[in-house]
Amino acid sequence: MQYTKSMKAYEKARNVIPGGVDSPVRAFKSVGGTPLFIKKGEGAYLVDVDGNRYVDFVQSWGPLIFGHTNKVIEKAVIKAVKKGLSFGAPTKAETKLAESICSLFENIDKIRFVSSGTEAVMSAIRLARGFTCKDDIIKFEGCYHGHSDSLLVQAGSGAVTFGSPSSPGVPADLTKHTLLAKYNDIKSVKKCFENSSNIACVIVEPIAGNMGFVPADASFLEELRSLCDAHGALLIFDEVMSGFRASLKGAQGVYKTVPDLVTFGKVIGGGMPVGAFGGREEIMDKLSPDGPVYQAGTLSGNPVAMAAGLASLEQIIEDETLHVRLEAKAKRLIEGLKAEAQNVGIPLQVGAIGSMFGFFFNDNPVKNFDDALKSDTKRFAAFHQGMLQEGFYFACSQFETSFVCDAMDDEMIDECIEAAAKVFKEMV
Numbered sequence: 465m466q467y468t469k470s471m472k473a474y475e476k477a478r479n480v481i482p483g484g485v486d487s488p489v490r491a492f493k494s495v496g497g498t499p500l501f502i503k504k505g506e507g508a509y510l511v512d513v514d515g516n517r518y519v520d521f522v523q524s525w526g527p528l529i530f531g532h533t534n535k536v537i538e539k540a541v542i543k544a545v546k547k548g549l550s551f552g553a554p555t556k557a558e559t560k561l562a563e564s565i566c567s568l569f570e571n572i573d574k575i576r577f578v579s580s581g582t583e584a585v586m587s588a589i590r591l592a593r594g595f596t597c598k599d600d601i602i603k604f605e606g607c608y609h610g611h612s613d614s615l616l617v618q619a620g621s622g623a624v625t626f627g628s629p630s631s632p633g634v635p636a637d638l639t640k641h642t643l644l645a646k647y648n649d650i651k652s653v654k655k656c657f658e659n660s661s662n663i664a665c666v667i668v669e670p671i672a673g674n675m676g677f678v679p680a681d682a683s684f685l686e687e688l689r690s691l692c693d694a695h696g697a698l699l700i701f702d703e704v705m706s707g708f709r710a711s712l713k714g715a716q717g718v719y720k721t722v723p724d725l726v727t728f729g730k731v732i733g734g735g736m737p738v739g740a741f742g743g744r745e746e747i748m749d750k751l752s753p754d755g756p757v758y759q760a761g762t763l764s765g766n767p768v769a770m771a772a773g774l775a776s777l778e779q780i781i782e783d784e785t786l787h788v789r790l791e792a793k794a795k796r797l798i799e800g801l802k803a804e805a806q807n808v809g810i811p812l813q814v815g816a817i818g819s820m821f822g823f824f825f826n827d828n829p830v831k832n833f834d835d836a837l838k839s840d841t842k843r844f845a846a847f848h849q850g851m852l853q854e855g856f857y858f859a860c861s862q863f864e865t866s867f868v869c870d871a872m873d874d875e876m877i878d879e880c881i882e883a884a885a886k887v888f889k890e891m892v
């Protein structure tokens with residue numbers, strides 16, 4: 465495959481956009497090579513500016529559960545566009561989308577829309593702090609919740625669990641309120657609660673997708689629930705990635721644990737910029753204008769974005785076998801990949817829930833961020849480049865989750881396994 469036009473476009477972009485990209489992971493830094501510039505999507509496929517076609521397992525990092533150019537979403541968006549792009553005043557579409565989400569989840573009485581996952585989580589945390597009148601939060605190493613200040617935190621030095629900034633520009637005065645615990649390790653959470661009596665909330669990706677694909681143990685989530693209850697803290701499920709993807713009800717359709725607040729993004733906008741956070745009425749009513757906790761957005765609940773979200777969600781709700789079909793595809797793929805890797809002696813850890821799947825080049829099962837970091841990223845880079853050459857587009861990092869979409873069929877999956885067999889052989 466030739467990438468000359470992508471390379472040229474990348475050079476031009478680098479002159480005027482830092483790193484040539486508007487979100488760092490797109491730059492292909494951890495797998496080498498230059499990012500592909502995309503001309504268009506078509507169902508399961510991406511087409512780059514050189515005219516190369518790839519089966520796309522990234523799907524815009526999650527939003528496109530039906531694949532690219534879904535006709536129903538397309539039609540709804542075009543219809544909305546013709547009525548005006550934005551009003552800064554309420555529309556019925558917002559209520560309609562809110563109603564359909566609230567009727568799906570018993571623990572969500574009210575929901576507010578924003579324009580990104582980052583905003584959804586940032587706002588949910590402010591609300592949790594406002595509701596509990598406490599300042600500290602607990603998050604987990606390897607979980608990503610967007611790029612707001614309080615959440616760009618890494619383990620501090622020494623044995624303490626208080627975090628330090630993971631990026632310049634984030635004041636340590638802020639991150640000292642974020643305590644870091646280990647995923648799937650309830651003892652580390654208990655330690656955080658011992659270190660602070662000021663915990664407003666625990667925020668967790670119930671199915672972690674941002675350290676690679678790492679589902680929580682059911683018992684871990686249950687124990688988080690009891691710890692939060694015992695200490696008067698709220699439990700927030702960040703379902704920006706898993707929402708409507710892991711199952712119709714996201715992680716809440718997979719696990720029994722009931723969180724106090726839930727954040728959404730990605731699939732909820734069907735490809736348009738939408739985020740949301742919701743929960744019980746008594747919590748949500750603390751939000752401005754009814755309550756004192758301030759939160760706002762000029763383009764929040766944008767009518768075009770709502771139209772895309774509604775068209776996407778309606779299709780998901782109507783199609784009762786959607787997630788069963790998607791999970792069958794994801795499992796077919798990961799089991800095929802694992803078998804072909806095994807054939808040439810490459811250890812591969814795999815997993816899938818609903819339309820989310822992941823694989824680690826790792827000798828041992830991955831339960832947390834430390835385990836994930838022991839993966840062979842050089843092997844991943846070789847796999848990624850080899851698969852691109854074969855026409856399969858995977859997330860450009862070992863520490864990302866991949867997705868199947870409804871536009872994929874078993875033939876594409878089997879071709880992918882065949883191509884992987886070839887690439888694995890070249891890797892040993």
Ligand SMILES: *Cc1c(COP(=O)(O)O)cnc(C)c1O
Pocket residue numbers: 580581582583585608609610611669673674702703704705729730739
């Ligand atoms: C993607 C993601 C976010 C951030 O969403 P953006 O729309 O990129 O701001 C937050 N939390 C999780 C779990 C995510 O996967």
